[in-house]
Amino acid sequence: MSSSAAKPAPRPTPDTAPYFEATKRGELCIQRCQRCERAYFYPRSSCPACGSTDVVWFTTSGRARLHTYMLSYRAAPGFEDQVPYAIAIVELAEGPRLMTNIVGIPNTPEHLVLDMELEVDFEPRGEEMVPVFRPLGVTS
Secondary structure, X not given: OOOOOOOOOOOXXXXXXXXXXXXXXXXXXXXXXXXXXXXXXXXXXXXXXXXXXXXXEEEOOOEEEEEEEEEEOOOOOOXXXXXXXXXXXXXXXXXXXXXXXXXXXXOOOOOOOOOOEEEEEEEEEOXXXXXXXXXXXXXX
């Protein structure tokens, strides 16, 4: 069944605006605490480890490893033509984990190998871009 529904688009907040500005430039940026030097994700105004508000944004390498995933056989709006699709947690080379989708390969257990090396790519969603990940070296 073909779908005309668009995938949900994010709505940036003051805390997430720098993140989405970076994705539009093709960069995956996260925050780092200047006091304890911990990198973290999701965007917020203070460090989750030490509570410091002395935090900065930095551009990641864009590299990650597949930490875990689940396959969805029930399509969310906008994903009807992609079932099954992986809802994945990836661990960035810089340490933090984030939820994303895996693209560029069939989303089956045979292809989604835990700890596989991934690289970031970006997919338009409304007026924003969201990071998705593909196996290292696989192009669109």
